[in-house]
Amino acid sequence: GENVEQHPSTLSVQEGDSAVIKCTYSDSASNYFPWYKQELGKGPQLIIDIRSNVGEKKDQRIAVTLNKTAKHFSLHITETQPEDSAVYFCAAETGANNLFFGTGTRLTVIP
């Protein structure tokens, strides 16, 4: 099955700086890559996703890049704000709508 690795496990940045979270996947058949934000005590919230026919996608302060050749994708958050503090998960979908998740990155934005 698919194996998704996510780094770093924790990340602290100053408010206003950028944050980057990286994931790699093993199954070349994976073709959909969502990112989720999870706040304490809540369910994961889909914040951005990318499909395999696209190399980059942006939505205001967040962007995702995908390198299919290298089998890695990254989440970029610019101009970070305290409310960006949360745990972020990447995932890869291999078919039958089955998502395989990374182990999460705890992002702390220091005011």
Next chain:
Amino acid sequence: DAGITQSPRHKVTETGTPVTLRCHQTENHRYMYWYRQDPGHGLRLIHYSYGVKDTDKGEVSDGYSVSRSKTEDFLLTLESATSSQTSVYFCAISGGQGISYEQYFGPGTRLTVT
């Protein structure tokens, strides 16, 4: 939480007892999923459903069964709970408006097996 409710939200039960968790959606999405979330493992798929009475196993299905008799309800049953099934359980849905990939999660159920 995209019209998804889970019940109960918290449960403490004893080893060996049966437990049923319920997921209810008001979005008429075709697909429903059950995940468990454990420290160091992210979220792992237990079972999923692609229609009424149509279900399949996920990555960590041992010890769990599911049923879906109506589009809006997906039940997860632990026939005989074990301490290793202490976890936070999330339901998710997808397949609305022809977009099948995007999954939306419920608020979760924290289950403790003592």
